[in-house]
Amino acid sequence: MFNISDVANLLGIKRLTEGNSFNVVCPFCGDTRGKMNFRIVKDGELANTYHCFKCGAHGNMLTLYADLMGICGVDRYKIAYREIKTALHEGAGCRNSYDSSFTGTMTQIEEEETANLEKRSQIYQRLIEMLSLSETHRRKLMDRGLTSNQIEVFHFRSTPVHGTEGLARRLIKEGYSLAGIPGFYMNQNQNWDIALYRNNQGILCPAYSISGKIEGFQIRLDAPHDDKKYLWLSSTNKKRGAGSKSPVSFVGNPFDKTVRVTEGILKPIVAHALSGYSFLGTPGVNQYKSLEKALAVLKENGLEMVMEYFDMDKFMDIGCYGDYKSSTCGKCQNKERYYGRKICEEKRKKRDQIRAGCCRLYESCDRLKLKCIRKTWDQREDGIWAGNDKGIDDYWWSGLKKKEEQIGYDGMDRTIHHRSNLPSYGTRVA
Template sequence: MNDFPFGMMDVAALLHLRVKRRLADSIYVDCPLCGDTRGKMNIHIRKNVFRCNYCGEHGGMLGLYAKARGISSSDAYYEIRDTLQTGNFPSGYGIQTVQTTTSVQNAEPASMETIHQTLSTLFSILSLSEAHRRNLRNRGLTDEQIEKLGYKSTPSYRLCPSLTERVTRQGCTVKGVPGFYLGKDGQWTVKFNTKTAGILIPVRGIDGWIRGAQIRLDTPIKDENGDADKDGAKYLWLSSRDKHMGVTSGSPVHFAGDPFARTVYVTEGSLKADIAHCLTNRSFVAVAGANNLGQLDPALSTLARNGTKIIVEAHDMDKYRNEMIDMGASRIHKTARKYGLEFRRLTWNPNYKGIDDWQLALRKKAMDKANDFVQGGDIEALLPAQRKRQRFRVYQLEFTDGNPTKPFAFAGVKALRKAGYEQPPAPEYRLMFDSEILCGAELPAEGVLQQIFSRYNDDLPDDYHGRSISPSDVVELYDEEQRRYFYRDTEAFVEVEFSSTLALPMAA
């Protein structure tokens, strides 16, 4: 039964699902919800239902669209219907042509302060879909970093006018801010649409202010007349330069890290720079394209004044086979020299394309090694200088305090929040264990926590009196200088605030 003016195949087409196998009345596609690309999602055409045999997500066609786009089912209904009706699909699905006729009058760009304030407000109103969060986690970011970087999902185009109104009501100016424009109805709005849906990335200057936004497209846009073997465009600027009273993004450079760093790396793409910064703790300037360097000159000038001495070009490894990228690199070299900066080129294991891919692979290897140590116990094989003793404490929920159940017990952060807690309630916890663990000196906190998690599960040591470490537990890593607390989520640890002095003391 289908009472809708569209069917499952329309939804599949709108989401650009990749069909791997066709059966009589169903198809197997790549799952847009978990990102599996082995064609594990079954879509039943007659029954209008779906199920992913990998992640287990299932439901009806509105649910599929809503989940994939991170919107509500009712929004999904209108978005599907309107997109099909307005003919945005499939003919409008090409690379956007920029209008150059004089009929479009642009606004003067607003001040840096206005752009920062308005875009900050816009970002604060938007949210991040689960699918996008998963995508970012797979790139090596923690939830805490994702939160701090401020990534959001692009909203449904239906919400554009009301979002703009909300931004304006909060005292912000939208005229002259990239992305905003005056609609045909005389109302200000912002340019988001279905075919440019994706992860919205704030692009920040060296001062930390938001200068603009990039969208990492869920579905790369292919140039209809372009080379069929070439990947489509993956990134777009949030820009309204083809709209009345709109304004260009201006392709600002993005900065991630310490504005006074001695060494600064230059790479292509804001997201890559953010991830590389998070994985290496080095400072990065991102240019929008290897040859989109207009804003690099003032950025390097500022950095030189701040005390930067060395510029390291860290473009993707295909720089060794792409002339255009190499040309861009030479221009970076020239600009660096202009400001008296030393220039170096970074190369790495060519099995990894980007510096972020390479660093993520290194980290995964370090984590695997940490797990090997736990299983094989051969941490002793490391030289003393290569290992450290990490002090830690384990807090677990106390069920003898009059409350035999707790709504978030052994569940993740989501359940904790649902139970009404921003942070784990310390008075409901008891300190169970205070000890130290031997681990690699360079191992990041997640690695140490993973090692603790593996060690204190199932086969528990005699001196440990707690339960196997599980979701809802709190683990504290501490030394003389600092205490950090981590809540065990369903898959990993999440850093939290925790008032440990309010927890019940260790049982004698």
């Protein structure tokens, strides 16, 4: 029998602590401060789970292996189990699940320091020029409210289905050094490559700095894994790879006196495109340190007010109705017993996580002496989210779409912003 400690060794994940609960360098976002925790045992029972408190990545040891090795499909966990078992059998063998005293040599991955913003942006810009956007992905972006012109302006691209080694080779021939560029690494053939596989195919969404440079990419997955829709383009734990650091993204005028804050990378782009307002997008509601740094820079530019537009999960109905996540509700043993009568603990965790992120934003604004206003929308009379439009981009787009359908808009170009036509919402000073 193997455990998540064995899987970590097999994948070459760098440990920061030891024991039955140990911290590692996050293989998804590259955090080195111990935010990623692996747990073999919890309360005397086998757990074999992981959770990163920076990027939110979580799952069990089979999820970990499948995601990092690019295994997808309905049999991904069976394949992962078989590969792990074979690899460990051919190596040093398996250890007892409770054994935390292993002192064998772990695989050491030679990583690179993440390159500076200027270098990253130059290479990412050139990569964008080499890639295209599929018609399917273009239609998906337009269905979210972006026009064809806006899609080009923000440089969305489809992940390539093959030829990643060739793309890296072209960049090198043009004089670019790929060392320290998140997403690039040296593969088993000792050739530079890009960390794009079957399991992370989707739309490349650029994350922009306040100065307009490309910090990195998030991938909007075509086939979400365990309800996870987004992954960073990262090459953490790969030879000569580098972590993405999960940057905050900015779109708009860096000298505006007001900025709106929401979650993600794609959402703020859509919200900005619909409204013309300036937006900061944070990769996770709890990544408040990088968000506060961005707010401090904007304050130096004259920022006075912050509007919090985090998703309406912050006011979700946390009752058990079997309607949370398919991967969660499908495994819940209490669904029928609690239906309509008890609180869903998973919903409560999600709501409380977003509320904690909101509070950290309010505290950051307080430290920076910035006025902060909380925004709400799509609510019932009792203040609970009505369950229709979770994100502000969804809410604005649903309202604008109705108006555009009435006038026969073709979706090719939207030359003016529709601020005056945006639906109304609630406000509260934080």
